[in-house]
Amino acid sequence: MATQVSIPKGTRDFGPEEMTKRNYIFNTIKTVFNKYGYSPIETPAMETLATLMGKYGEEGDKLLFKILNSGNYLNKIEDTDLDENNLAKITNKISEKGLRYDLTVPFARFVVQHRNEITFPFKRYQIQPVWRADKPQKGRYREFFQCDVDVIGSKSLLNEFELIQIIDEVFKKLDINVTIKINNRKILAGIAEVIGESDKFIPITVAIDKIEKAGLEKVISDLKEKGLSDNAINKLKPVLEIKRNTKKSIYFLEGMLSESETGMKGIEEIKKVFSYTNMFEFKANIELDLSLARGLNYYTGAIFEVKSDDVEIGSICGGGRYDNLTEVFGMKDISGVGVSFGADRIYDVMSQLDNFPKEANKTTDVLFVNFGANEEAKCLEIANDLRANGLSCEVFPQKAKLDKQFKYANNKNIPFVIVLGEEEIKSGKPAVKNMITGQQ
Amino acid sequence: MATQVSIPKGTRDFGPEEMTKRNYIFNTIKTVFNKYGYSPIETPAMETLATLMGKYGEEGDKLLFKILNSGNYLNKIEDTDLDENNLAKITNKISEKGLRYDLTVPFARFVVQHRNEITFPFKRYQIQPVWRADKPQKGRYREFFQCDVDVIGSKSLLNEFELIQIIDEVFKKLDINVTIKINNRKILAGIAEVIGESDKFIPITVAIDKIEKAGLEKVISDLKEKGLSDNAINKLKPVLEIKRNTKKSIYFLEGMLSESETGMKGIEEIKKVFSYTNMFEFKANIELDLSLARGLNYYTGAIFEVKSDDVEIGSICGGGRYDNLTEVFGMKDISGVGVSFGADRIYDVMSQLDNFPKEANKTTDVLFVNFGANEEAKCLEIANDLRANGLSCEVFPQKAKLDKQFKYANNKNIPFVIVLGEEEIKSGKPAVKNMITGQQ
Numbered sequence: 001m002a003t004q005v006s007i008p009k010g011t012r013d014f015g016p017e018e019m020t021k022r023n024y025i026f027n028t029i030k031t032v033f034n035k036y037g038y039s040p041i042e043t044p045a046m047e048t049l050a051t052l053m054g055k056y057g058e059e060g061d062k063l064l065f066k067i068l069n070s071g072n073y074l075n076k077i078e079d080t081d082l083d084e085n086n087l088a089k090i091t092n093k094i095s096e097k098g099l100r101y102d103l104t105v106p107f108a109r110f111v112v113q114h115r116n117e118i119t120f121p122f123k124r125y126q127i128q129p130v131w132r133a134d135k136p137q138k139g140r141y142r143e144f145f146q147c148d149v150d151v152i153g154s155k156s157l158l159n160e161f162e163l164i165q166i167i168d169e170v171f172k173k174l175d176i177n178v179t180i181k182i183n184n185r186k187i188l189a190g191i192a193e194v195i196g197e198s199d200k201f202i203p204i205t206v207a208i209d210k211i212e213k214a215g216l217e218k219v220i221s222d223l224k225e226k227g228l229s230d231n232a233i234n235k236l237k238p239v240l241e242i243k244r245n246t247k248k249s250i251y252f253l254e255g256m257l258s259e260s261e262t263g264m265k266g267i268e269e270i271k272k273v274f275s276y277t278n279m280f281e282f283k284a285n286i287e288l289d290l291s292l293a294r295g296l297n298y299y300t301g302a303i304f305e306v307k308s309d310d311v312e313i314g315s316i317c318g319g320g321r322y323d324n325l326t327e328v329f330g331m332k333d334i335s336g337v338g339v340s341f342g343a344d345r346i347y348d349v350m351s352q353l354d355n356f357p358k359e360a361n362k363t364t365d366v367l368f369v370n371f372g373a374n375e376e377a378k379c380l381e382i383a384n385d386l387r388a389n390g391l392s393c394e395v396f397p398q399k400a401k402l403d404k405q406f407k408y409a410n411n412k413n414i415p416f417v418i419v420l421g422e423e424e425i426k427s428g429k430p431a432v433k434n435m436i437t438g439q440q
Numbered sequence: 441m442a443t444q445v446s447i448p449k450g451t452r453d454f455g456p457e458e459m460t461k462r463n464y465i466f467n468t469i470k471t472v473f474n475k476y477g478y479s480p481i482e483t484p485a486m487e488t489l490a491t492l493m494g495k496y497g498e499e500g501d502k503l504l505f506k507i508l509n510s511g512n513y514l515n516k517i518e519d520t521d522l523d524e525n526n527l528a529k530i531t532n533k534i535s536e537k538g539l540r541y542d543l544t545v546p547f548a549r550f551v552v553q554h555r556n557e558i559t560f561p562f563k564r565y566q567i568q569p570v571w572r573a574d575k576p577q578k579g580r581y582r583e584f585f586q587c588d589v590d591v592i593g594s595k596s597l598l599n600e601f602e603l604i605q606i607i608d609e610v611f612k613k614l615d616i617n618v619t620i621k622i623n624n625r626k627i628l629a630g631i632a633e634v635i636g637e638s639d640k641f642i643p644i645t646v647a648i649d650k651i652e653k654a655g656l657e658k659v660i661s662d663l664k665e666k667g668l669s670d671n672a673i674n675k676l677k678p679v680l681e682i683k684r685n686t687k688k689s690i691y692f693l694e695g696m697l698s699e700s701e702t703g704m705k706g707i708e709e710i711k712k713v714f715s716y717t718n719m720f721e722f723k724a725n726i727e728l729d730l731s732l733a734r735g736l737n738y739y740t741g742a743i744f745e746v747k748s749d750d751v752e753i754g755s756i757c758g759g760g761r762y763d764n765l766t767e768v769f770g771m772k773d774i775s776g777v778g779v780s781f782g783a784d785r786i787y788d789v790m791s792q793l794d795n796f797p798k799e800a801n802k803t804t805d806v807l808f809v810n811f812g813a814n815e816e817a818k819c820l821e822i823a824n825d826l827r828a829n830g831l832s833c834e835v836f837p838q839k840a841k842l843d844k845q846f847k848y849a850n851n852k853n854i855p856f857v858i859v860l861g862e863e864e865i866k867s868g869k870p871a872v873k874n875m876i877t878g879q880q
């Protein structure tokens with residue numbers, strides 16, 4: 001009667017070894033967040049569809065996992081609904097909840113719902129899984145974890161700087177060399193303005209956002225397709241060609257954007273952020289990257305993206321400032337800024353670099369071999385003492401062949417095995433085997 | 441445009457203060473689990489309905505949250521399905537995944553699916569939310585956390601003892617006085633046998649399980665209703681009346697169950713477990729409670745339940761031994777034993793006893809008052825030094841009125857505020873205010 005045993009596609013089990021490594025990443029990130037005064041919150045896995053729908057575009061609505069109403073969910077359905085075959089209408093009648101798609105929208109909902117209990121500026125972090133009904137593929141899952149850190153209710157650019165400090169410290173602790181790319185949506189808006197294509201701001205950012213993957217030629221042909229004039233494209237081209245030189249970029253922009261108020265505000269913000277970063281030393285490279293645009297439209301100021309210098313993979317952290325995130329829930333004029341660490345990609349980078357500390361793989365410190373009832377009692381006693389001194393101990397639960405018990409220690413990466421048989425108890429000298437060196 | 445902001449009924453947001461307290465409980469539990477060599481695993485929130493359905497009884501199937509298939513989920517539905525109005529059949533065609541209902545069934549599925557990678561005996565713990573479409577009420581949620589610890593693949597009663605050690609240590613660390621009640625399903629089966637009602641074993645356990653809430657009279661009238669003979673009830677009554685005396689209970693049972701092989705096996709197991717507990721000192725009361733039955737039918741040996749001695753609330757931890765949990769997934773003869781800690785009830789007990797350490801409520805150690813750009817630079821420098829020494833620091837993100845900044849520190853329970861204005865920088869002596877004592 002072997003039932004088929006499997007889990008839904010795009011989801012994963014995490015065994016002890018993966019868990020220990022994942023926790024190493026999460027704990028490192030949390031420790032840094034806490035050091036800068038950010039506090040944890042958690043929101044429910046399920047949100048109402050009223051909260052979720054319409055926040056991620058039409059495509060996003062389709063990718064939401066929707067939950068069937070309990071009880072007789074069919075009782076609101078009428079024959080005419082079925083004749084119409086209007087999927088959205090029927091869905092609306094049989095489902096009113098969905099699984100969260102990211103941590104940003106639940107955070108905005110949380111802030112609005114708890115506005116009277118929250119002390120602003122509100123510095124929070126949130127590490128939880130999110131779910132998307134995306135086509136699963138290598139490195140893309142239907143359940144994955146996000147680690148978001150945000151401060152909301154303060155317009156100060158010191159917050160942007162603090163996030164840079166946090167990013168630098170996290171990746172220093174994880175021993176990953178990174179480049180932190182910074183840009184500002186106001187600069188991009190200014191550029192759209194001075195090339196005379198303000199109304200095409202969104203298509204321009206979407207196109208620019210693809211430059212790294214698709215290349216300059218493709219971006220330009222995309223922009224032409226979207227109706228940008230040759231004149232506009234000629235003005236835009238030099239912006240996309242300057243790269244990796246913060247000073248030069250700013251100098252260039254100050255000339256180009258002098259007529260755009262929004263653009264000049266963006267430059268001022270960028271300069272302020274770099275004036276902070278120039279005050280301290282960082283392990284990360286920090287640079288202005290004018291080709292950085294971020295796909296999400298709610299960003300209104302600074303935008304960030306972090307890339308590993310040594311492993312070819314997409315961005316491992318990203319975010320930015322948003323001025324109107326809570327507006328859709330009825331709370332205006334509350335600006336925030338935040339970044340999200342991509343735990344799964346960071347895990348992949350750590351694995352490729354072999355960066356997990358050896359201890360991250362260890363579960364138990366000491367195993368006591370079990371020789372039967374008499375010896376066991378003595379082992380339990382010593383194990384208790386060792387535990388009281390902070391060691392993690394196991395007494396093998398039953399008498400078994402020695403090699404079986406040693407194999408168990410080996411498989412679990414237990415570094416020390418204590419052999420306490422009749423002889424050893426008599427002599428008062430337990431044999432301790434170091435499983436790494438093999439020494440007795 | 442104030443959209444209605446709410447979360448699904450029966451779910452909760454956890455703000456920073458609740459999170460810090462909840463993490464205190466989770467971390468205490470995890471530390472103890474780790475000390476005994478248990479390793480963490482995690483399974484996906486969604487399982488296939490093939491895994492979940494039929495494992496929790498008919499009622500449980502109804503309480504599963506089911507997830508609508510992605511895409512055009514209607515395309516398998518035929519007109520005849522709708523005419524029949526067969527809810528189960530339709531559900532089956534539009535949904536193939538559900539949210540996990542507990543951690544036990546996913547664990548059994550995990551063990552079977554990963555049998556070739558697992559080292560047995562497999563000692564795992566799992567702390568994750570579960571979801572049930574129960575009617576929400578005080579203390580009962582639709583999303584709540586379970587903390588399960590199990591060892592599977594060993595029949596040794598040393599495992600039962602180890603779980604008792606773990607329970608004792610967890611509640612000692614949390615400073616909650618508890619009584620650990622133990623019974624054995626084999627003893628209950630033996631009792632059913634000798635009173636001549638073996639075929640009514642399940643109804644008998646279900647009835648006994650209610651004795652604490654409903655009282656002896658009610659249990660007896662329930663048993664009559666279920667068709668137990670007066671003779672059987674008269675034999676059963678003394679068992680239900682002995683209480684809170686382990687030695688007397690065992691003596692009584694040895695007489696009563698002498699003819700029942702199963703019953704005598706149960707007594708032998710109980711005696712072995714108590715022979716272990718008698719070897720060491722425990723803070724918890726540990727007692728044999730013959731009226732303890734546990735509702736779940738998969739238990740086959742020892743059963744446990746833990747009650748707070750000082751706070752009136754249901755059991756805060758419970759579990760037992762199961763011999764056939766993985767059989768339904770096609771893997772026979774693998775015995776395990778485990779308990780589950782009820783994090784939400786433990787939270788309530790901790791709150792009522794005011795047991796959370798004061799530090800559990802603290803987020804940031806030090807706040808630097810912000811007087812503007814010049815002073816800020818100095819503050820950032822010192823904050824960096826303090827962070828390097830392990831302190832959690834915030835620099836208030838912008839210049840603001842002093843009382844606003846102090847109120848911020850107060851609301852966040854920040855114990856120290858550093859005032860570093862122009863004067864203090866000149867004199868080289870920052871003013872430090874202790875927010876608890878009020879001292880400068």
